[in-house]
Amino acid sequence: MTSREFSVVDEYHYDRRSPLRWVASHIRRYPLLPVIFLITTAAMAGAQSLAAVLLGRAFDTVVEGATIGAVALAALAVAAAYLGYALSDIINTIAVRVLSQRIERDARDEVYLSLLGKSLTFHGHQRVGDLMARVINDVQQVSQMVSPGFNFIIESSLSLVVPLITITTLQLDLLLVPVLFLVALAWALWRYNAALRPVASELRERFGTLNAGLTEAVAGIEVVKGFAQEAEEERRFTHSARAYRDSFVLQGRVEARSLPLLVYGLAVGLAFGHALLLYLDGRISVGQVITYMALLNSLRMPMRFLLMVFTILQQSVASARRILTLITTETELDENAGGVARRIEGDIVFDRVSFGYAALPGSQAAQEGAGPGNLVLKNISFHARPGQTIAIVGQTGAGKTTLTRLVTRTFDATAGQVRIDGVDVRDWSLDSLRSQIATIEQDIVLFSRTIAENIAFGSRGEVTREQIEEAARLAQAHEFIMSFPDGYETIVGERGVTLSGGQRQRIAIARAFLADPRILILDDSTSAIDSNTEDQIQRAMRRILRGRTTLLITHRLAQIMRADQILVLQQGELVAQGTHEELLETSPLYRQLFIPGEGRLHRPGDGGTGGRGGGAVSLKNWTLPRKKEGKKRGVAS
Incomplete structure (x- = not known):
């Protein structure tokens, strides 16, 4: 367990040994949602393959001179298969989106709790903008590992496996090209993933650097303007923005050189030729050729999903690694x-x-x-x-x-x-x-809240308005507070910038009085x-x-x-x-x-x-x- 200065009683403990284990432990916190997702995903893949099979049989029915009633029944069967797909898709989407948002919420709570438990020494070595990038953007990127990340991976995998199983029910010889296609696809995806991994990590790091520089410049805008350094800060920001852009361009080049779609195109051509040869040999019917090609065509979307999801996963893993580095960093107290x-x-x-x-x-x-x-x-x-x-x-x-x-x-x-x-x-x-112990320093920190909330900040438990006002009177702050239109309900700016130095210090002294x-x-x-x-x-x-x-x-x-x-x-x-x-x-x-x-x-x-x-x-x-x-x-x- 990492040393820390603050914790909560009902804290949930996650597996932090690696980024993937960490995300998996977040998923396991809600076991029902993944089960619903898996069942509906399997139902979607089955319905899609069933529709292709029914479509092929409908063609065979027409070719054999079927009645209107038989044709209508075949059409209703195809429609029923697609309706089942649509209903499964609705439930599937709800389950995975709820799971994704819960993980994002829990991960953000976990990171914030970790920051509260870190020592001032730790915070003194961090750039605020980079911390904000991890708490907001990196956590959001981790949620995308679940949806659309894991969502697309599982859906695409089942959409690849179920059609292949269905093909075996048509003619075992038809598996030749699809199996060769899967072997080539696995090699192409491994190559694509290896090229993308370092680019994704660099992209997240450069975003953190960009955000940190922007936060420092905005927080120190008074100093920037006081020394007329606007041009220098613009140069620094432009340099960071260009570095971030260059990482995106490099990612685009890696994606553009991907081979899976080329492999898929070759597989479709070879598979169609092979099916025609089997048809001419009398081993399969026209309807089976149509079913076979429909099943192969259903592999196209999983192919595109896999290419897109590997980009998301690499960025998500890089973000999860940045978050875990933050959470697991030891503090001395x-x-x-x-x-x-x-x-x-x-x-x-x-x-x-x-x-x-x-x-x-x-x-x-x-x-x-x-x-x-x-x-x-x-x-x-x-x-x-x-x-x-x-x-x-x-x-x-x-x-x-x-x-x-x-x-x-x-x-x-x-x-x-x-x-x-x-x-x-x-x-x-x-x-x-x-x-x-109460500490009042020259550099007073006030929060962007009401004056009353700032005075009551250090108190343990509820305090009354009368207690707040009494503390303000003792600190000689009541008079200037009441001169504001909203009095104690006046919202002070971030760090109390709307108040003078003396006013901030008197509010801080009132806060110390009330803390007793x-x-x-x-x-x-x-x-x-x-x-x-x-x-x-x-x-x-x-x-x-x-x-x-x-x-x-x-x-x-x-x-x-x-x-x-x-x-x-x-x-x-x-x-x-x-x-x-x-x-x-x-x-x-x-x-x-x-x-x-x-x-x-x-x-x-x-x-x-x-x-x-x-x-x-x-x-x-x-x-x-x-x-x-x-x-x-x-x-x-």
Whole structure:
């Protein structure tokens, strides 16, 4: 069983050892439909051959001078045979179409469930457009393996076999040409299939590349226009589109050079000559010649179906292989459904924790065999007690965000332990752990749904409109939400593009309030909010965060100073920790982070900069200057 972060209780398990076994296991989930399909297909082939036999006997009846009544009876018999064919065809079509659509639905559910269970590391290595191509187009192509794929194969096979069996009832000598034809057909189809297989795989891969490039360009249209790169993106898309077109042209050339129809034409000519010789020899009648040729003519459509279906099957197998590659790709984390599941108190301990991306499957560092020198975090140890606020500061790339992601088990530590309430995070049920932790980042993700639905997104169970509005008020979002014509029912665009940065962040904060987390991670979450609004939010946070442990990554010195403990990171190492006053005394790096200008430190009677000297003056007396309008306070993130 592949490791994954999420699963459902009533999940159906499919055979994923190969593409064909996978599709067959989907078919076996609905055993009645294939049985109905097989019975009606056999009935169709039998009715078609019966009609040919009755038609030949009708000719013999006419040649022998039959009465009008006998001719009418023969005509009714032929009509009855075709009516039986038509009724069987209706039932056959319904059964196979329902089966095909159920398989498409189930396969798409299976792929989506698999994507939900993959880690962020996996998703970080994927192109969204290629994933969408697999979930939508490749799944649809797999359903075509059933209809018209398997449908045509079985129908064509029976339409080849049943006429041959019928020919034996006419005259055994008539089998000579059809048997030679089947041998030649098998060789021609094998040759055609071998030439088509690599082309079909290339076609699906190039479609994925085309779709991925298109999705990236549309998603990043603001950057494309901002740098005036429309011409370059058009060139890239044209290149991918031409490659996709070239694959189609190559497929057309393979299909055009197919031999089965040529083999069929030769077989019909030889068979007709052979039948005439037997007729002249008095061994068969005119009616039997007509029946024989009608049966051979019934092989024409199966021939065309087989040529078409091999193209479909090769593309479907290529799509199924792409889907299985996605589903069976290992993820480094497991949901640990039987792990610890209880209320979190918020005690966090990092015990000599190190982390490097080389430990993650599929990472470039792992592929290159990276060693300890590639660690992002090195030997980190600290203790956050329940209800404490821990500020994490350091320059860009110091490892601040990575540290918080070890708490949520986005990644697992390479060495050491991360413990919550004394339990290693790897021993917690992943669902229980993450459901009690809320993260608010600077890059807010909202869904193309109503504002109310976005606020309620992180809640477990049903929430009332009053609860949603209360959370919005706490996040200072209620006022701007009500300014919209539809209020809380306003549909925000994809990723919330119709809202400003500050509005998106306040909705995200409201979402966190409503989720009622035991641990809250704020990763520069108020960077797009003005100082006045931020102050209001901070007052609300101080009320609502009582009893909750908070990990805070921020530029803003006012928030840092209020933290119970501050961690100072440099190049993945914890170089200092303590309160604001303690770090001013003991940490040169902490002082250097507060450069002159924005957020500089002052001491009474000193008009110069602080934190860069000061002789014997006690740093405990240094205070934050009064805010200036339009100025930001802070340290480098």
